[in-house]
Amino acid sequence: MKTQEQDTLAYPFDYLAYLLARASTSVSAEFHRELRRLGIPVSTWRIVASVSEKARSVSELAGIVLMQQPTLSKALDRLEAQGLVERERREDSRRKVYVKPTEKGRMLAERLKPKAQLHEQEVLKELTPDEARKLKAALRRLIRHYERDNST
Amino acid sequence: MKTQEQDTLAYPFDYLAYLLARASTSVSAEFHRELRRLGIPVSTWRIVASVSEKARSVSELAGIVLMQQPTLSKALDRLEAQGLVERERREDSRRKVYVKPTEKGRMLAERLKPKAQLHEQEVLKELTPDEARKLKAALRRLIRHYERDNST
DNA sequence: TTCAAATAATTGAAAATTCATGTTATGACT
DNA sequence: AGTCATAACATGAATTTTCAATTATTTGAA
Numbered sequence: 001m002k003t004q005e006q007d008t009l010a011y012p013f014d015y016l017a018y019l020l021a022r023a024s025t026s027v028s029a030e031f032h033r034e035l036r037r038l039g040i041p042v043s044t045w046r047i048v049a050s051v052s053e054k055a056r057s058v059s060e061l062a063g064i065v066l067m068q069q070p071t072l073s074k075a076l077d078r079l080e081a082q083g084l085v086e087r088e089r090r091e092d093s094r095r096k097v098y099v100k101p102t103e104k105g106r107m108l109a110e111r112l113k114p115k116a117q118l119h120e121q122e123v124l125k126e127l128t129p130d131e132a133r134k135l136k137a138a139l140r141r142l143i144r145h146y147e148r149d150n151s152t
Numbered sequence: 153m154k155t156q157e158q159d160t161l162a163y164p165f166d167y168l169a170y171l172l173a174r175a176s177t178s179v180s181a182e183f184h185r186e187l188r189r190l191g192i193p194v195s196t197w198r199i200v201a202s203v204s205e206k207a208r209s210v211s212e213l214a215g216i217v218l219m220q221q222p223t224l225s226k227a228l229d230r231l232e233a234q235g236l237v238e239r240e241r242r243e244d245s246r247r248k249v250y251v252k253p254t255e256k257g258r259m260l261a262e263r264l265k266p267k268a269q270l271h272e273q274e275v276l277k278e279l280t281p282d283e284a285r286k287l288k289a290a291l292r293r294l295i296r297h298y299e300r301d302n303s304t
Numbered sequence: 305t306t307c308a309a310a311t312a313a314t315t316g317a318a319a320a321t322t323c324a325t326g327t328t329a330t331g332a333c334t
Numbered sequence: 335a336g337t338c339a340t341a342a343c344a345t346g347a348a349t350t351t352t353c354a355a356t357t358a359t360t361t362g363a364a
Contacts (some may be wrong), residue, residue, distance in 0.1 A: 012205045012216060015272050016284070017180045019291040024172040025218050026298040031169065043320095053164045058343060064164060066177050071321055073344055078320095095329045095342045120167050126297050131290055132168070138279060138287045139171040145278050146178040195350095210313060223351055225314055230350095247312045247359040 031119040035112075043067065043075050045112055048084055048101055052109040055088065055100040063147075084108060183271040187264075195219065195227050197264055200236055200253055204261040207240065207252040215299075236260060 013019075035045055046065040050056060056064065062072045076099060079085045084105035088098045101109060124132050165171075184194055198217040202208060208216065214224045228251060231237045236257035240250045253261060276284050 012202050014288070015268060016275050016288060016291075017176070017183065017271065019288055019295070020172060020176040020179055021218060023291040023294045024169070024176045026295050027172055028169045029298060041320095050164050059341085066173060068322070069343070070323080070345080074320075077344095093330080093342085097343065116167060119169070123168050123294070126294060127290060131286070134283070134286060135290045136166070136168060136171055138283055139168075139175040142175045142275070142278060143171070143178050146181060211311090220352070221313070222315080222353080226350075229314095245312085245360080249313065 027123055030122075031116065034115060034119075040108075040112070044079060044084070044108075045116075047072075047075065047079060047099070048105045048109040049113065049116070051085060051099050052101045052106050055098045057096045057098055061099055079105070179275055182274075183268065186267060186271075192260075192264070196231060196236070196260075197268075199224075199227065199231060199251070200257045200261040201265065201268070203237060203251050204253045204258050207250045209248045209250055213251055231257070 032042055035042055043065065047061065050061060050064050058072060058076070059069055062069045065072065067075065076085060076087065080087060083102055085099050085101055088100055090096065090098055127135065187194055187197055195217065199213065202213060202216050210224060210228070211221055214221045217224065219227065228237060228239065232239065235254055237251050237253055240252055242248065242250055279287065
């Protein structure tokens with residue numbers, strides 16, 4: 001009946017980095033399964049959701065959707081072929097390429113957002129409001145610290 | 153000089169799932185770069201570290217290292233070829249395959265663990281002891297909740 | 305006991321990712 | 335203006351991952 005271990009989770013590590021990775025995958029698993037049932041890759045969801053807020057340059061978008069730039073370039077080729085996003089060159093900089101959703105892409109994003117928000121509500125139910133607030137604050141702080149100026 | 157945006161992080165989402173994913177990647181980035189300098193894939197580190205605690209079956213290990221089974225199977229082929237791990241069949245169940253480190257694998261794990269621990273210390277410096285404790289507790293709770301019995 | 309369903313792991317073909325490099329555009333400095 | 339370093343994105347080849355079977359073993363129900 002049980003696929004996993006009996007009562008204790010197999011938990012070899014206590015590293016914060018590991019707990020974050022594991023929490024990330026397990027918390028997202030259900031929503032990702034939902035996307036999968038709809039035949040939508042996670043990257044597609046992230047990309048259309050991001051650019052429907054605001055057009056983004058490729059490298060900026062790569063940072064947001066947590067992909068490497070060449071991976072994203074190729075994902076964009078696919079999404080462009082599906083008519084979900086468009087690449088746009090602007091006058092301010094001729095090397096930047098801005099990505100924006102097509103009407104179809106925007107509709108897809110709008111269709112998925114309520115599902116994402118519902119999932120968010122479900123997740124937050126596992127925490128008290130205070131815990132949730134502190135958790136998010138801690139995560140934002142870690143992100144801010146580790147992402148500030150990567151001129152290494 | 154700055155690769156990223158000027159002063160604010162590009163932060164389109166406030167979903168906990170997204171903050172977890174982003175915190176996970178940004179917190180781990182430095183350690184992952186260190187592994188990369190050593191020519192060691194992240195998966196190799198995770199696998200040898202996991203099995204040097206305790207031999208694990210393939211599916212159990214897949215859960216721990218956050219990989220899908222087929223992905224892990226093939227990663228194990230590579231690690232076995234490099235002489236870092238061994239597959240072992242036991243009497244208790246002839247379909248399970250246990251993975252354990254070779255001497256070389258164990259040495260690799262022992263060499264990397266201090267680096268991981270050092271990284272952990274660095275990360276924890278960003279939080280007060282109380283914050284760190286609460287953060288880990290919240291993460292463990294989320295993990296426990298979302299991983300308990302996936303008999304869906 | 306027997307047989308169908310479930311579990312554990314592997315495999316092969318297709319798809320996506322990665323690494324290194326290529327191309328073009330900017331910026332800075334002389 | 336000319337040169338050099340850097341930034342932004344794309345691309346090709348190699349590697350890895352994924353999806354959908356397949357094989358082998360175990361469970362359990364009739």
